[in-house]
Amino acid sequence: MTRETATVAPRDQIMERLMAHPFSFALGAALLLVQVAIYVTEISGVPFGRFFALHYHEMNLGGVLFPFTHYAPVSGSTFGAGFVPMDFVFSLALFGLCVFSVLHCGPAVEGYYGTRRTVAVFFLVSLAHAAVAAALPGGFAFSSLAFGMFLAVTSLLIAMERRDEESESRADMRMLVVLGGLVVAALGAGFLAHPSYKSLLAAVAVGPACAVTAFVINRRLQMRQVRLRGEGRVGDLYFVDEVDLLTRAEVETRMDRLLGKIAATGMDSLSPEERRFLKHASQRLKRSPSEETRA
Numbered sequence: 109m110t111r112e113t114a115t116v117a118p119r120d121q122i123m124e125r126l127m128a129h130p131f132s133f134a135l136g137a138a139l140l141l142v143q144v145a146i147y148v149t150e151i152s153g154v155p156f157g158r159f160f161a162l163h164y165h166e167m168n169l170g171g172v173l174f175p176f177t178h179y180a181p182v183s184g185s186t187f188g189a190g191f192v193p194m195d196f197v198f199s200l201a202l203f204g205l206c207v208f209s210v211l212h213c214g215p216a217v218e219g220y221y222g223t224r225r226t227v228a229v230f231f232l233v234s235l236a237h238a239a240v241a242a243a244l245p246g247g248f249a250f251s252s253l254a255f256g257m258f259l260a261v262t263s264l265l266i267a268m269e270r271r272d273e274e275s276e277s278r279a280d281m282r283m284l285v286v287l288g289g290l291v292v293a294a295l296g297a298g299f300l301a302h303p304s305y306k307s308l309l310a311a312v313a314v315g316p317a318c319a320v321t322a323f324v325i326n327r328r329l330q331m332r333q334v335r336l337r338g339e340g341r342v343g344d345l346y347f348v349d350e351v352d353l354l355t356r357a358e359v360e361t362r363m364d365r366l367l368g369k370i371a372a373t374g375m376d377s378l379s380p381e382e383r384r385f386l387k388h389a390s391q392r393l394k395r396s397p398s399e400e401t402r403a
Contacts, residue, residue, distance in 0.1 A: 131223050132214030135230070136207055139252060142176040143203050150179060150196075161304060162238055164247035175234045175252040178203040198300060202251060202292055209256035209285050213263040220266050221326065233258050233318045240310040246303030253289055253308055257315025260285040265323045286316070363390070
């Protein structure tokens with residue numbers, strides 16, 4: 109019985125994590141599947157990686173899948189030229205970095221933004237990477253490095269916001285991911301001949317820029333919701349409505365002042381905050397004292 113319990117518990121934890129962060133694990137699985145397919149064909153002498161590269165001078169249908177490949181888009185200039193060992197080693201390092209960022213940082217970001225927003229950001233970051241890469245020599249774009257850097261920087265911002273011991277311990281690893289992305293992109297652009305590797309520099313620039321932009325926009329939207337509702341969450345802080353912090357007598361006193369202001373200067377003289385207070389206060393006063401005690 110104990111052995112059965114020990115084997116079931118990890119499965120339950122795995123399923124719980126899969127259900128909580130489906131996109132992160134699905135993306136990791138897709139990256140692995142595409143990478144294996146490219147490795148098998150490239151080692152066999154077929155430059156299959158080129159099919160998954162977004163090349164503005166040689167467009168193909170597979171180019172739309174450019175965020176899923178981490179092998180050199182062109183392993184040889186002609187069909188059947190075989191793979192280049194240096195490209196193989198570099199692609200393995202790039203693939204490991206991207207998958208680690210997706211599986212290590214992805215769940216934290218997906219839990220923070222939600223699955224739908226994370227999926228939307230994935231497409232937006234990929235499009236931004238493609239747009240910036242179009243201006244670089246060669247006009248190539250490949251790799252999910254841009255989204256990986258987005259995840260790493262966003263998870264760092266989340267850790268800075270929470271400021272707990274667990275987040276601080278993970279922040280060091282995520283900083284290494286950011287530095288690793290910068291090093292890998294610089295080495296590829298500097299030491300590998302094909303111009304496609306210069307698109308990785310665009311990925312390193314686009315990912316953090318999108319991360320900061322999305323974080324700021326999300327924070328502003330949260331603050332706007334708090335102003336409209338009078339309560340809500342901004343980051344790790346939760347704001348409650350002012351009405352909930354006052355006694356019934358204090359609510360009645362302030363409500364009488366607002367009603368007197370309306371009688372003197374009209375409803376239009378109230379500020380948005382006063383209107384919200386009046387609405388919530390009237391709802392609270394409709395409840396009896398016994399109902400408030402039970403609530």
